[in-house]
Amino acid sequence: MARLLIVDDSNVIRSRIERIYEGDSNVIIAGKASNGHEAVEFVNTERPDIVTMDLTMPEMDGIACITEIMAIDDSIKILVVSALSDKATGIQALSKGARGFLCKPFTDVELRGALEKLNMSKTRGDK
Amino acid sequence: MNEEFVNVFVEGMMRYLGHLPDVSAVVGTPYLMDTDDPVHYDITGIIGISGERKGCVYFTAPRVFLSHLLATQGETDLSDDNLLDLSGEIANTIAGNARSDFGKNFQISVPLVVEGLPTGVHLPAGVRSFAIPISWRNYTPLLVVALEQKN
Numbered sequence: 001m002a003r004l005l006i007v008d009d010s011n012v013i014r015s016r017i018e019r020i021y022e023g024d025s026n027v028i029i030a031g032k033a034s035n036g037h038e039a040v041e042f043v044n045t046e047r048p049d050i051v052t053m054d055l056t057m058p059e060m061d062g063i064a065c066i067t068e069i070m071a072i073d074d075s076i077k078i079l080v081v082s083a084l085s086d087k088a089t090g091i092q093a094l095s096k097g098a099r100g101f102l103c104k105p106f107t108d109v110e111l112r113g114a115l116e117k118l119n120m121s122k123t124r125g126d127k
Numbered sequence: 128m129n130e131e132f133v134n135v136f137v138e139g140m141m142r143y144l145g146h147l148p149d150v151s152a153v154v155g156t157p158y159l160m161d162t163d164d165p166v167h168y169d170i171t172g173i174i175g176i177s178g179e180r181k182g183c184v185y186f187t188a189p190r191v192f193l194s195h196l197l198a199t200q201g202e203t204d205l206s207d208d209n210l211l212d213l214s215g216e217i218a219n220t221i222a223g224n225a226r227s228d229f230g231k232n233f234q235i236s237v238p239l240v241v242e243g244l245p246t247g248v249h250l251p252a253g254v255r256s257f258a259i260p261i262s263w264r265n266y267t268p269l270l271v272v273a274l275e276q277k278n
Contacts, residue, residue, distance in 0.1 A: 012202060012212045019201050056219065056237060083216075083223030086230075105146035105220055 002119050003030035005048035007039040007065065008081070009057040013104075017052060017081075020108050027115065036060025040068045047073060050119055052111075053098065055082040055089065063096055070097035079118045081106065133157070133272050136184050137259055139224030140270050143217050144263065147199050155260035155267065162250035166258060166269060167243055168192075170210055172218030174225070175236035180274045182254060184225075186217055188268035195266070207242075215240040221270075 004027050006017045014032045021027045030048045033039035035057045042048070051069065055062035066078055080093045083104040090101045099121055102114040137154055144152040160166060171187040193210040202209065218238030226235050250256050256273035 010212050010216055012197065012200075012209055012216060015202060015204070016200055083219040084226060085223050086227040104216070104223070105143045107146055 001025065002027050002049040003046075004028065004115070005031045005033065005039065005042055005046070005051045007033045007036070007051060007057070007062070008054040009034050010054070013054070013081075017111065020111055027119075036062065036065030036068070039065050040072070043069050043072050043076065048076060050115060051076060051078045052081045052102075052115070053078050053093075055080060055084050055093065063092060066093060066096040066098050077118050077121060079114055081111070132274070133257055133259070135225050135228045136221055136270060136272050139221035140186065140217070140261060142224060143220040144196075144261070147196065149199055150196070150263060152261050152263040155262055157257045157259045160250075160256040160258040160271060160273075162252070162254065162256050162273065165250055165256070165271065165273075168268060169242065170214045171241055171243065172214040172221075173239045173241070174218055174222045175239075176225075176274060177234045177236075179229075179232040182272075182274035183250065184221065184270070184272050184274075186214065186221060186268065186270050188214065189266065192263070192266035192268050195264070211240050211242070 006014050008014050018029050021029055030046055031042045033042055037060045053062045053066060069076055078098040079100045079102060080098045081102045081104060085103040100114055100118045144150050167187040169190040170193060171185050173183055173185040175183050190210055193213050194205045197205055197209060197213055215238055222235045222238055250273040254273055254275050256271060259270045260267045261270060
């Protein structure tokens with residue numbers, strides 16, 4: 001079972017992702033954060049397995065947050081979920097340690113597929 | 128302002144709606160809008176544009192339309208906070224689509240979401256502003272594109 005942290009400044013998106021995994025036996029919602037600071041604080045104490053990460057957020061944006069999370073524990077798998085769909089943003093997020101990128105808007109099936117793929121990916125350092 | 132340019136914003140809007148279950152929206156016929164008296168509904172998401180062209184793009188919708196969209200996603204909290212939030216997500220998608228299409232020659236701002244239209248907002252002087260109605264069920268929110276002509 002994977003423990004998921006949802007990071008997004010939109011309450012609508014956080015609730016939607018939570019609903020998608022309601023009653024799911026493979027993914028449980030470990031926590032929700034509305035900005036990068038809250039996410040880093042959560043990761044420091046709770047160590048989720050996987051994270052969905054928005055990029056445009058107040059206080060600390062997604063790119064800075066990915067960098068901080070990777071410094072705490074680089075085995076945490078991060079899926080960027082953002083409306084910023086240009087190639088440069090994607091490359092920047094991946095170079096900081098994110099493992100995948102899903103463009104908003106997304107369907108339930110697309111999110112499930114992307115998170116399943118992320119969850120099955122090897123942890124950093126695995127051969 | 129050419130049709131292709133306007134279409135980038137319309138595509139962003141339709142991309143958002145196209146991902147929702149049971150939402151099959153139709154793009155209506157664009158019309159020129161009076162820039163001194165911009166049309167707006169209850170909630171508006173505004174994106175500022177600078178760089179090669181300057182101006183703004185906004186999406187304005189009645190509360191009832193946004194409530195219905197939230198409900199189609201299974202959301203039961205139809206509070207104003209969530210309606211503003213949804214409007215921001217739509218504007219973000221429109222902005223993201225434009226960033227991806229236009230590249231570095233355009234700077235697209237983070238969307239600003241407000242109730243109505245901020246007092247004193249004036250569309251860029253001397254530009255042709257297009258209002259594009261988007262129809263879904265009995266609702267017709269508007270996408271407004273107000274940008275300088277390319278020299």
